[in-house]
Amino acid sequence: QVQLVESGGGLVQAGGSLTLSCTASGRFFSTVAIGWFRQAPGKEREFAAAISGSDTNAYYADFVKGRFTISRDNAKNTVYLQMNSLKPEDTAVYYCAMRTVSNAGSSRNEYAYWGQGTQVTVSS
Secondary structure, eight states, X not given: OOOEEEEOOEEEETTOOEEEEEEEOSTTGGGSOEEEEEEOTTSOOEEEEEEOSSSOOEEEOGGGTTTEEEEEEGGGTEEEEEEOSOOGGGXXXXXXXXXXXXXXXXXXXXXXXXXXXXXXXXXX
């Protein structure tokens, strides 16, 4: 059974930084893609960033490019989302998700396993 656990969320002022962590169980972690999505109140869950399993290529939504960085430490079964220059509109619950293949994707339907989410609140 695959389990994903997010951590690192919290309250931060605009312009500040947070680093989210997603730790996964499962022996195939290093070979599969991991994505970060977010969902603000009243809005649909949207793609933020993803990292592939084989070549660790990273992909970002336009609204986080240049501010967020996704990385992975396969020895720790953990993926990180470094978030800088945070804005109030970044306030959301952030979820990590795992695919069963190496290629990263940006659609929710491509991800088979999800964590419970971690709240990020950016104050103005």
